[in-house]
Amino acid sequence: MEVLSIDNLCKSFGDKEVLKGVTLKVPENSIFGFIGKNGAGKTTTMKHILGLMKGDEGEIKVMNEKVVYGQTATNRFIGYLPDVPEFYGFMNAREYLSFCGEITGMEKKNINERSEKLLCAVGLDKEKHRIRGYSRGMKQRLGIAQALLNSPKLLICDEPTSALDPVGRKEILDILMSVRDKTTVLFSTHILADVERICTDIAFLDEGSIKLSGKIADIKGKYRSNEYMIETEDEASRKVLLQKFDKLKEEKGQLESVLLFKETDYDIHTVLAFVAEKKLPVIKIERVEPSLENLFLEVVH
Amino acid sequence: MRTLIAFTKKEYMEQVRSRKLLVLGIIFLILGLMNPLVAKLMPKIMEGMADQLAESGLTVGEIKVTALNSWEQFFKNISTGLIAFVLLESGLFTREYQSGTLVLSLTKGLKRYKVVLAKIFVLLTLWTAFFWMTFIITYVYNDFYWDNSEASHLLFSGICWWLFGAWVISIMVLVSTVSKSGSSVLLGTGGIVFFIYLLGMIPKVEKYLEIKLTEGLKLVNGQSVVSDYVPALIITLIVSDVFFIASIFIFNKKSI
Ligand SMILES: Nc1ncnc2c1ncn2[C@@H]1O[C@H](COP(=O)(O)OP(=O)(O)OP(=O)(O)O)[C@@H](O)[C@H]1O
Ligand SMILES: [Mg+2]
Numbered sequence: 080m081e082v083l084s085i086d087n088l089c090k091s092f093g094d095k096e097v098l099k100g101v102t103l104k105v106p107e108n109s110i111f112g113f114i115g116k117n118g119a120g121k122t123t124t125m126k127h128i129l130g131l132m133k134g135d136e137g138e139i140k141v142m143n144e145k146v147v148y149g150q151t152a153t154n155r156f157i158g159y160l161p162d163v164p165e166f167y168g169f170m171n172a173r174e175y176l177s178f179c180g181e182i183t184g185m186e187k188k189n190i191n192e193r194s195e196k197l198l199c200a201v202g203l204d205k206e207k208h209r210i211r212g213y214s215r216g217m218k219q220r221l222g223i224a225q226a227l228l229n230s231p232k233l234l235i236c237d238e239p240t241s242a243l244d245p246v247g248r249k250e251i252l253d254i255l256m257s258v259r260d261k262t263t264v265l266f267s268t269h270i271l272a273d274v275e276r277i278c279t280d281i282a283f284l285d286e287g288s289i290k291l292s293g294k295i296a297d298i299k300g301k302y303r304s305n306e307y308m309i310e311t312e313d314e315a316s317r318k319v320l321l322q323k324f325d326k327l328k329e330e331k332g333q334l335e336s337v338l339l340f341k342e343t344d345y346d347i348h349t350v351l352a353f354v355a356e357k358k359l360p361v362i363k364i365e366r367v368e369p370s371l372e373n374l375f376l377e378v379v380h
Numbered sequence: 381m382r383t384l385i386a387f388t389k390k391e392y393m394e395q396v397r398s399r400k401l402l403v404l405g406i407i408f409l410i411l412g413l414m415n416p417l418v419a420k421l422m423p424k425i426m427e428g429m430a431d432q433l434a435e436s437g438l439t440v441g442e443i444k445v446t447a448l449n450s451w452e453q454f455f456k457n458i459s460t461g462l463i464a465f466v467l468l469e470s471g472l473f474t475r476e477y478q479s480g481t482l483v484l485s486l487t488k489g490l491k492r493y494k495v496v497l498a499k500i501f502v503l504l505t506l507w508t509a510f511f512w513m514t515f516i517i518t519y520v521y522n523d524f525y526w527d528n529s530e531a532s533h534l535l536f537s538g539i540c541w542w543l544f545g546a547w548v549i550s551i552m553v554l555v556s557t558v559s560k561s562g563s564s565v566l567l568g569t570g571g572i573v574f575f576i577y578l579l580g581m582i583p584k585v586e587k588y589l590e591i592k593l594t595e596g597l598k599l600v601n602g603q604s605v606v607s608d609y610v611p612a613l614i615i616t617l618i619v620s621d622v623f624f625i626a627s628i629f630i631f632n633k634k635s636i
Contacts, residue, residue: 129487130487131483131486131487131635131636132635133635149492149632149633150491150492150632151486151487151489152489154486154487154488154489155489157487159483159484159487161480161483161484163480164484165479165480165481165483165484166481166484167390167394167481169393169394169397169398170390170393174393178386178389178390179484179485179488181382181383181385181386181389182383182386182387182485182488182489182490183383183488183489183490184382184383225484229488
């Protein structure tokens with residue numbers, strides 16, 4: 080089942096067409112990476128899903144219910160973390176979560192339990208100060224906590240890791256991973272390493288439409304080349320390899336010690352046998368996986 | 381209902397923690413104390429100046445101060461209170477638009493009309509509390525120094541002025557739903573009140589206008605009668621409600 084489906088969403092600001100027919104399906108229990116350049120329209124798309132903006136054309140459904148602009152009932156399924164979350168600065172984190180719980184109609188006991196658990200998870204449990212003095216990263220952490228408070232069906236995060244230090248990034252990604260069995264996660268990002276790490280599905284948004292989307296495994300399978308790479312430890316063994324297999328080639332922009340070859344040129348087992356026989360010191364031999372970065376560059380150009 | 385209460389609670393918390401409640405409380409307290417005090421001190425001030433005035437050829441007769449003088453001060457000064465109130469509260473809506481704090485509340489399914497209702501409720505309760513606080517302080521001191529029975533229709537004239545304030549608040553709320561910044565709220569509210577004030581210069585329409593409600597002094601000193609105020613009272617009541625309801629509808633369609 081799809082938690083979210085967007086059909087032919089169009090939006091212009093004045094004469095600037097930002098979304099030109101975005102079509103997207105987010106399956107249940109996926110962690111969906113929504114990738115695009117700066118200004119591609121990721122935030123704009125998310126605002127439409129939340130009914131904060133009125134689309135010119137197209138239809139959005141959350142849990143098979145149509146999203147309406149303004150008074151948006153489908154938001155009861157959604158937890159949302161905006162790109163720059165803003166809270167009431169005169170409250171502290173606990174007070175804010177309790178306010179959030181009350182306006183979503185949660186039980187008092189439930190609010191306290193969830194707040195405690197989430198504040199621990201995002202590392203704000205010992206923070207007693209008012210939100211006014213929070214750093215960007217702390218706000219983002221609180222943002223995650225408030226978005227997950229009422230255990231939403233769909234969690235929408237707009238660049239959740241952009242303001243975080245490496246430790247914070249890992250923690251937040253771990254949280255996103257851990258909610259997966261109950262919550263579908265849609266998050267936008269520029270950081271492809273994050274996507275590689277946790278996403279099950281991706282979509283590339285470029286020039287107003289989705290250029291590529293689907294399960295990461297499928298996409299990678301489709302774009303997987305029949306190339307292998309072999310990295311040697313020293314110059315000498317590299318020479319030995321090059322002598323034996325003259326179709327090995329160096330890749331531009333890669334380390335010098337890396338050599339590539341096509342499956343059609345040499346059988347991998349022949350190469351492996353040779354390496355074993357000569358006891359060549361290698362660092363790694365692997366099938367070349369298409370990196371998201373390459374895919375991304377390929378798609379947007 | 382619980383969500384409405386939760387949002388209202390948040391509004392009060394903000395009033396307290398941003399010290400607005402304290403500042404307004406002090407302003408209205410001073411206003412209340414000032415009315416009888418100025419009236420009480422008036423003869424002393426005049427006496428002190430009597431010598432000077434005599435030199436310039438003026439003689440000051442005996443000045444008799446009554447509760448009416450204090451009420452005169454009240455109706456003069458309470459507008460200062462209302463202006464301070466509007467100045468301090470003009471950003472109640474726009475602060476939330478500008479900082480984006482409403483986005484999270486609304487995307488959590490908070491109904492938009494509850495936002496408007498909570499804010500109207502807070503504004504009206506604060507205005508009511510502060511206005512009547514000043515009124516009661518003036519009343520109690522007047523009773524202590526003089527005799528309030530000289531003043532007629534005190535409660536009614538108070539209600540009229542209070543309603544005038546509520547009307548100004550309804551303009552403020554309405555303008556807030558279409559404005560982006562606190563200063564445009566001030567400008568819009570001030571502009572509309574000023575326009576009505578100018579309209580009040582025309583004798584024929586004067587008795588139907590909201591501004592009529594500020595002339596409580598004439599009631600108190602017996603220059604006017606209650607029935608003079610009834611048309612303006614009814615019209616103000618209706619107009620304020622219409623403004624409040626219109627705010628809810630406009631806010632429902634607003635892009636946040
Ligand atoms: N309210 C608005 N009025 C006019 N133009 C807008 C508005 N909101 C967004 N845009 C334009 O729409 C385009 C897409 O913006 P959007 O914020 O959705 O990009 P994004 O993909 O989220 O970028 P980033 O990665 O930088 O966050 C931008 O060119 C922006 O200028
Ligand atoms: Mg963005």
